[in-house]
Amino acid sequence: MRPTVHDIAETAGVSLATVDRVLNDRPGVRGVTKAKVEAAIVSLGYVRDVAAANLAKSRVYPLVFILPEGDNPFMRGLEAEVRRAGLHSPAERTRLSVATVPAFDAGALVKAIDAAIMEDVSGIAAVVVDAPEVSAAIARAHAAGIPFVTLVSDLANSGRDHFVGVDNIAAGRTAGSLMGRFLGERPGAVAVLAGSMRVRDHRERLDGFHAAMPVTRTVLPVLEGQDDPDLSFSLISDCLAANPTLAGIYNLGAGNRGLIKALSARGRADLCVIAHELTAETRAALETGLVDAVLNQDAGHEVRSAIRVLRAKADGLPVISAQERIRLDIFIKDNLPAGPDEDEQPGAAGN
Amino acid sequence: MRPTVHDIAETAGVSLATVDRVLNDRPGVRGVTKAKVEAAIVSLGYVRDVAAANLAKSRVYPLVFILPEGDNPFMRGLEAEVRRAGLHSPAERTRLSVATVPAFDAGALVKAIDAAIMEDVSGIAAVVVDAPEVSAAIARAHAAGIPFVTLVSDLANSGRDHFVGVDNIAAGRTAGSLMGRFLGERPGAVAVLAGSMRVRDHRERLDGFHAAMPVTRTVLPVLEGQDDPDLSFSLISDCLAANPTLAGIYNLGAGNRGLIKALSARGRADLCVIAHELTAETRAALETGLVDAVLNQDAGHEVRSAIRVLRAKADGLPVISAQERIRLDIFIKDNLPAGPDEDEQPGAAGN
DNA sequence: CTGTTAGCGCTTTCAT
DNA sequence: ATGAAAGCGCTAACAG
Numbered sequence: 001m002r003p004t005v006h007d008i009a010e011t012a013g014v015s016l017a018t019v020d021r022v023l024n025d026r027p028g029v030r031g032v033t034k035a036k037v038e039a040a041i042v043s044l045g046y047v048r049d050v051a052a053a054n055l056a057k058s059r060v061y062p063l064v065f066i067l068p069e070g071d072n073p074f075m076r077g078l079e080a081e082v083r084r085a086g087l088h089s090p091a092e093r094t095r096l097s098v099a100t101v102p103a104f105d106a107g108a109l110v111k112a113i114d115a116a117i118m119e120d121v122s123g124i125a126a127v128v129v130d131a132p133e134v135s136a137a138i139a140r141a142h143a144a145g146i147p148f149v150t151l152v153s154d155l156a157n158s159g160r161d162h163f164v165g166v167d168n169i170a171a172g173r174t175a176g177s178l179m180g181r182f183l184g185e186r187p188g189a190v191a192v193l194a195g196s197m198r199v200r201d202h203r204e205r206l207d208g209f210h211a212a213m214p215v216t217r218t219v220l221p222v223l224e225g226q227d228d229p230d231l232s233f234s235l236i237s238d239c240l241a242a243n244p245t246l247a248g249i250y251n252l253g254a255g256n257r258g259l260i261k262a263l264s265a266r267g268r269a270d271l272c273v274i275a276h277e278l279t280a281e282t283r284a285a286l287e288t289g290l291v292d293a294v295l296n297q298d299a300g301h302e303v304r305s306a307i308r309v310l311r312a313k314a315d316g317l318p319v320i321s322a323q324e325r326i327r328l329d330i331f332i333k334d335n336l337p338a339g340p341d342e343d344e345q346p347g348a349a350g351n
Numbered sequence: 352m353r354p355t356v357h358d359i360a361e362t363a364g365v366s367l368a369t370v371d372r373v374l375n376d377r378p379g380v381r382g383v384t385k386a387k388v389e390a391a392i393v394s395l396g397y398v399r400d401v402a403a404a405n406l407a408k409s410r411v412y413p414l415v416f417i418l419p420e421g422d423n424p425f426m427r428g429l430e431a432e433v434r435r436a437g438l439h440s441p442a443e444r445t446r447l448s449v450a451t452v453p454a455f456d457a458g459a460l461v462k463a464i465d466a467a468i469m470e471d472v473s474g475i476a477a478v479v480v481d482a483p484e485v486s487a488a489i490a491r492a493h494a495a496g497i498p499f500v501t502l503v504s505d506l507a508n509s510g511r512d513h514f515v516g517v518d519n520i521a522a523g524r525t526a527g528s529l530m531g532r533f534l535g536e537r538p539g540a541v542a543v544l545a546g547s548m549r550v551r552d553h554r555e556r557l558d559g560f561h562a563a564m565p566v567t568r569t570v571l572p573v574l575e576g577q578d579d580p581d582l583s584f585s586l587i588s589d590c591l592a593a594n595p596t597l598a599g600i601y602n603l604g605a606g607n608r609g610l611i612k613a614l615s616a617r618g619r620a621d622l623c624v625i626a627h628e629l630t631a632e633t634r635a636a637l638e639t640g641l642v643d644a645v646l647n648q649d650a651g652h653e654v655r656s657a658i659r660v661l662r663a664k665a666d667g668l669p670v671i672s673a674q675e676r677i678r679l680d681i682f683i684k685d686n687l688p689a690g691p692d693e694d695e696q697p698g699a700a701g702n
Numbered sequence: 703c704t705g706t707t708a709g710c711g712c713t714t715t716c717a718t
Numbered sequence: 719a720t721g722a723a724a725g726c727g728c729t730a731a732c733a734g
Contacts (some may be wrong), residue, residue: 002407002441004727015705020729028703048444051402054726056708058352090353091401174685181643184535212685292532295686327688330681334525334563335646337678355711366721367709379719403711408725 003044012040023048054093062092063310064116065151065303066109066126069100072227072254073279074299075127078151081303095308103227104196106131113137116146123147123310125164128155130200135159147297147313149306152297153201161313164306166328168201173209174328175274177251178293180214182272188247189218190237190272195227197254205252205276217247225255232258240266248272260285278331287334298331354395359511363391374399405444412445414661415467415479416502416654417460420451423578423605424630425650426478429502445658450454453548454578456483464488467497474661475496476515479506481551486510498664500657503648504552512664515657517648517679519552523559523603525679526625529644530599531565533623539598540569541623542590546604548576556603556627568598576606583609599623611636629682637684647680 008019014037021029022037022342029037036192040046058204065082068075079098086096099116101108108170109126110133116124124141128134135158141203142159154163179190192209194202206222213219217339221237232255240246240262248271251259256275263273263285275282285291305324331337359370361658362578365388372380373388380388391397419426430449437447441526450467452459460477461484467475468491475492479485479501486509492499493510505514530541543560557573564570574590576583583606591597591613599622603611607626614624620640626633629647636642663670682688685688 005729006727016728017705017707017730018703021704024729030703034705047441049406049727052406052710053729055400055403055406055712056727056729058710058729088400152606170686174683177683177685182532184537186535215569322689325689327680329678330683330686332525332528334528335679335681337523338673338676356713357711367712367723368714371719375713384719394721399712403726404713406723406728407711407713409713409726467734 004049007044008037008040011044012342029185041257055107059093061122061314062097062119063094063123063125063307064119064121065096065098065132065306066112066116066124067151068103068127070103070227071229071254072103073281074254074277077277077279078127078300078303079341081299082099083269083301084300086306089307092307094311096307104129104198106133106179107231109134110137113141117141117144120144121146122314123149125149125306125310127150127151127153128158129153129198131154131198140165146310147310151251151302151306153199155200162169162309162319162324163328164302164309164324164326165201166326168204168210169208171276171295171328172205172210172248172252173212174208175205175252175293175295176209176212178330179248179250179272179274180212180217182292183217183247186247188245189243190248190250191220191236191246192222193232193236193249193251193255193259194224195255197222202253209252210252224257225253227254229255229261231256233262234258236262237265245277246271248274251275254333256281256285260290263290278329279338283336286336289333290334292332296331297326302326354397355400356397358395359388359391359397361592362395362527363388366403384662385473389436406487410444412473412662412665413470414445414447414474414476414658415470415472416447416449416657417467417475418449418451419454419478420430420528421454421578422580423454423609424632425605425628426454426651428630429478429654432650435651436654436658440658443662445662447658455549457484460485461488464492466636468495471495472497473665474500476500476661478502478504479509480549482549493516494529495558498661500660502657503654504550506551513670513675513677515653515660515661515677516552517677519555519609520559520562522627522646522679523556523561524563525559525681526556526601526603526644526646527560527563529681530601530623530625531563533643534568534598537598539596540571540594541599541601542571542587542594542597543573544587544600544602544604544606545573545575546574546606547574553604558602560601576604576609578605580606580609580612583604585609587613588616597622599625602626607632607636611641621684629680629687634687635688637682640684643683645682647682648677649680653677 005019007017009016019037022034067079082096082098089096099110099112106129137266138148138158138160148160149162149164150160151167197203223235225235236259260281274293275291276295278294282294286294309319354369356367360367366580370388373385374625418430433447433449440447452463457480487562489499489509489511491509499511500513500515503516574586576586587610624642625644626642627646629645633645637645
């Protein structure tokens with residue numbers, strides 16, 4: 001049997017309460033006593049039983065996720081994952097809630113953050129836009145002692161406690177590299193569709209893409225579709241019309257529906273298309289060959305990571321960063337995971 | 352607060368012990384009583400607190416992993432992940448151990464399985480070879496009531512309770528598809544290096560690869576390197592010498608060291624090379640451009656999945672299959688995860 | 703500053 | 719067939 005608080009208390013010659021104080025470094029223990037207890041802890045090789053601890057402090061952690069509203073499938077997927085995690089949340093002593101705000105709207109985002117601060121939640125996870133007001137709101141959360149993690153798109157110098165998402169520069173580079181190889185010697189320029197240059201993840205992906213593109217290949221000026229299907233559709237349609245020799249398209253944002261509609265309208269099967277986020281749409285497009293590769297960040301992993309990090313921060317525990325790194329998945333037609341149909345059961349820990 | 356066993360006892364008008372008997376359907380409860388309790392359970396929407404349950408029954412589950420010995424880096428990686436999981440195992444009330452046996456040796460494997468059965472472990476996870484004696488040993492484990500999962504390579508009709516690993520046919524298809532695109536119109540045959548056609552995962556990958564290859568592309572007869580670096584080296588060296596116009600190599604087995612040595616000896620940068628399993632060697636080869644893509648199954652995910660499944664089976668709980676699916680990762684130079692150097696901290700749950 | 707005591711939600715003897 | 723009571727390992731009042 002592994003050592004318990006009782007064993008520590010005994011070998012250190014103190015009471016349980018004192019051991020507990022040292023363990024959770026709470027005030028009210030003399031230096032010598034503390035030293036004795038700590039000695040006992042290391043000599044016995046004690047490791048705390050987290051499950052028992054959680055059981056004893058029957059505290060719950062209200063966490064709020066702030067996400068862009070609208071029909072962006074990736075964001076709705078994130079929301080679904082939060083709800084899914086919510087089913088299991090009582091076991092982890094968390095209570096999850098979701099607030100949605102208009103996309104790319106700094107003011108609304110700030111309001112939502114302040115509302116969460118008012119409610120005195122134990123942690124906030126948000127998909128943020130890059131604006132000074134937002135950084136200020138994050139600073140207020142910090143000042144109120146509320147852990148804050150950025151989700152999907154980072155805001156590094158805002159004082160957020162942690163970023164949960166992929167390395168977006170690497171994502172752009174991956175797209176560029178893949179596009180380069182798929183195109184080979186085939187001539188023609190490539191187009192890039194983004195949502196908005198006002199979110200950092202889109203800017204970073206663009207940078208990475210440019211960096212990985214051979215200099216001999218022309219990259220057209222970025223099209224900003226505001227992650228809106230209709231706008232994206234017309235931008236891509238116009239682009240296809242204006243550039244009959246176009247060789248490829250990289251969509252680094254969320255306007256996949258518009259993109260795919262435009263592609264199927266033109267029926268240009270010779271185009272190399274790379275998009276982000278595996279959704280029902282991109283999956284179907286991958287299967288029909290309209291899209292060649294999809295880069296993905298797993299929404300379930302991100303949500304669970306955000307929860308773990310917020311909980312850790314909430315009780316002052318360290319975050320094991322290696323464990324919280326979010327990988328960039330590459331999907332092609334052949335390594336698609338089983339579809340949502342076969343996948344209905346709420347997952348918990350992930351693989 | 353969500354309902355507890357006390358609430359059930361109260362609304363059903365019985366004692367805690369009876370509630371527990373019904374909950375764990377243990378004998379010794381009259382039909383009527385049972386019905387009353389069950390009614391209370393559903394009406395209150397009770398869900399058992401697993402952590403508390405585990406705390407109370409301070410039972411431990413001894414689990415054994417049986418892996419091939421030798422310097423196969425992927426297998427050593429698996430072993431390392433088992434040890435890593437072992438650090439956290441007390442919290443999950445499991446005790447992990449590893450047994451290694453000579454690779455591709457059915458007799459040794461059978462001995463190890465029988466030894467585990469004798470020790471009366473709570474579960475066995477093994478990388479198995481495809482042989483009737485092995486199936487028989489698995490059947491003995493089953494008869495002894497010991498859950499058995501196959502790891503990495505399956506043995507479907509053996510009575511194993513579960514398979515933890517990737518879809519190897521899809522893996523082969525992915526390799527073929529990627530190779531086809533990377534090669535484009537470039538002429539030349541492709542070679543395939545395997546470990547042994549006696550393990551099912553290698554056969555399945557080969558099948559998938561052939562299926563995804565355009566008929567216009569010649570695939571040379573498979574080379575069996577026994578996952579041995581020296582043998583793999585000479586097979587590939589000879590092959591390169593004999594086929595000066597070779598366009599690509601797919602290594603579906605573990606002989607990466609030999610392969611890479613042969614490649615760097617020849618200095619043929621124009622070759623498209625796809626291999627399996629992200630190890631220090633394949634990572635380096637990816638970075639230097641000697642290898643173009645690496646298909647990977649995450650050893651950490653597999654180990655944790657095996658543990659979850661064995662535990663679930665051990666206490667008769669259902670396995671959430673959607674949660675236990677192991678994905679096939681594609682890595683290219685640009686989406687390599689942070690290296691082992693930055694990654695030293697033992698991870699627990701994974702993303 | 704330190705100790706005593708009563709739980710958290712569930713399981714498990716041991717009685718009845 | 720059912721119940722009472724004592725824990726599992728830890729935390730949290732409340733006393734001293």
